Amino acid sequence: MKTITVTLVLLGCVIAGSFIKRAARIPLPVALVQIATGALVAEVFDFRVTVAPDVFLLLFVAPLLFLDGWRISKEGLFRDRWTIGALALGLVVFTVVGAGCFIHWLIPLMPLPVAFALAATLSPTDAVAVSAIAARVPVPQRLMRVLEGEALLNDASGLVCLRFAIAAAVTGSFSLVEAGGTFLWLVAGGVAAGVVVTLVANAAKDWAATRFGEDTGTQILISLLLPFASYVVADRLAASGILAAVTAGIVMSYEELAGRALAGTRIRRAAVWDALQFAGNGVVFVLLGQQLTGVIARAGQAVEQTGRHAEGWLLVYVAAVSGVLFVLRSLWAWTTLRLIAFRAGRGAPMTIRAPGWRVVAVTSLAGVRGAVTLSGAMALPLFLADGSPFPARDLAILIAAGVIIVTLIAANVGLPHALRGIDVSPGTREQRQEDEARCAAARAAIEAVTRALGEAEKDADEADFFAQAGARLIAHYREQIELHVRSGADSARGLKIDASERELRLLALGAEREELYRFARLGRLTDEQTRHLVREIDLQESRFSVHRPRD
Structure with missing residues (x-):
């Protein structure tokens, strides 16, 4: 029981230090706040490990x-x-x-x-x-x-x-x-x-x-x-x-x-x-x-x-x-x-x-x-x-x-x-490698979708829906390729458009998630349905929020 108590207190101090650091108005390293938190707990509660x-x-x-x-x-x-x-x-x-x-x-x-x-x-x-x-x-x-x-x-x-x-x-x-x-x-x-x-x-x-x-x-x-x-x-x-x-x-x-x-x-x-x-x-x-x-x-x-x-x-x-x-x-x-x-x-x-x-x-x-x-x-x-x-x-x-x-x-x-x-220096080796990799990945995706469309065995209606979905997806990947092969002013303009689209996507995903939670609070979605749908949105959001801007 003592080990569990010690562990919980230490983790509680870590959490408290993080809260204090975020609440502080000055740029204070979190390590200093955690040191101060540990010292305060030790002095006030005589708790030492x-x-x-x-x-x-x-x-x-x-x-x-x-x-x-x-x-x-x-x-x-x-x-x-x-x-x-x-x-x-x-x-x-x-x-x-x-x-x-x-x-x-x-x-x-x-x-x-x-x-x-x-x-x-x-x-x-x-x-x-x-x-x-x-x-x-x-x-x-x-x-x-x-x-x-x-x-x-x-x-x-x-x-x-x-x-x-x-x-x-x-x-x-x-x-x-x-x-x-x-x-x-x-x-x-x-x-x-x-x-x-x-x-x-x-x-x-x-x-x-x-x-x-x-x-x-x-x-x-x-x-x-x-x-x-x-x-x-x-x-x-x-x-x-x-x-x-x-x-x-x-x-x-x-x-x-x-x-x-x-x-x-x-x-x-x-x-x-x-x-x-x-x-x-x-x-x-x-x-x-x-x-x-x-x-x-x-x-x-x-x-x-x-x-x-x-x-x-x-x-x-x-x-x-x-x-x-x-x-x-x-x-x-x-x-x-x-x-x-x-x-x-x-x-x-x-x-x-x-x-x-x-x-x-x-x-x-x-x-x-x-x-x-x-x-x-x-x-x-x-x-x-x-x-x-x-x-x-x-x-x-x-x-x-x-x-x-x-x-x-x-x-x-x-x-x-x-x-x-x-x-x-602009145009670093890492940026070129990233652009090449993104373009190669998009081309591989287009090839896979095209091959799937050619090999699909479906009736007339299903084939039409499948073809339309494939066309939309191929258009998306071609747009990604175009974004990463541009140069000069076109590249800068494309990157700004990409950043704006990312901002709007995050805004839209946040609105989606809030609406799902509202449905759940009204009892129109079960807890399991809510978790499933919100996880889909979270995964999409993580894709756009972890984007690393160019140096």
Whole structure:
């Protein structure tokens, strides 16, 4: 009963934070509101939750990274692999070494291995937070994909570095040769576990669906279990469960390209995962808020033992570490983007028309820390190998929490200004690919309808109705083809007409739905009929409301 109560309270805090954020008149990141909500509940009701570090990684980090791997653009990941690799791997090592040494110098009471562990938790970025903040300002699509790819891969690399740093802190020893072998096994074992578990699970699922029919609930449940199964298998093999979860998500995205799942399954599965992502990210920040006051108190006691004033020095630590992280990221981004642009033989990196400093500023400000950073900090062990308390653990968690808050505020304030000077060249490769795909799909539909009309065996009346319906449908698809093959002014005019039609369709569908509900309230439709008809309208509305405008 206690577990159920804790779960309900945490989810209630997530919901309350979302309501407060929407009610606020200022653009406030929802993560900050959720932290404040958790702290308020903890203080008023003395309600605090403690989660074991390994359980925290399994329950929250694994599914979130699995979903990131599932949904990330693979084409963008491979196309900008050098940029993403430099940010996700090179920058992580640069941050761990540079920030770790600085933290140890700034806070002598924090041993060097613990400082490296803290720096490793601070190295991963959170693309979800950047997406939410940048929603008010157009972000170049390619730049956003680079940031998403970096966030996906540096989660894994940062947590692997964290594992080595924790091992050195706990045991008091570190061997470069042994660490190299362990690293190779962590990567190879984690990747292999994710691939094997996902392929086996999908093969069994597809075999059962082919033989006995597809059940939507079963399909969704299997997708929910995959990150946990991959993590557990890798962990049992002493490999990286985080890499296993990321790999499982990437493999799942390729499996989905086979198109075996029913349309209804894909729609419902996406909705379930959206809810899980929202709840998982929210609970992480609520937990931070609940533990914040206790962490501040214990961290203050540790600082006071050195003869310094707790409150003032805690703020200095957070500000200084945040500033160093920004400087390190800026230096690495500036150097990396210049080298990649020089290697490619082009002017501005990533085909962005803007002064170089704006690209660097956006890339640096976009280094927002989020759920994975907090997860890594809370995953620090409670005790060393000899049973003594882990040194400066609460101070490390507090600094990590402070850096999350500072980077969220900095990105929320600075990104809109930095992004104003960035524009994307028209007629990008993605737009051309989308137009070609839409035209090819429409031609395939016309061919299928034409073939069906020619093969239909019906009487005279039915054949006439069938032909008229086919003509209307073919006309619709030809109109779609014409829309996407236009160029210049005709293309712009067609897109405006298309946008206006979409707006009117949404208005009409809303009116349809309201009228159906009115009939239901009058008792002229049963509940089952109402749900069926409204679902048809909802599916049509989702088609038009999710349209992505061109950059």
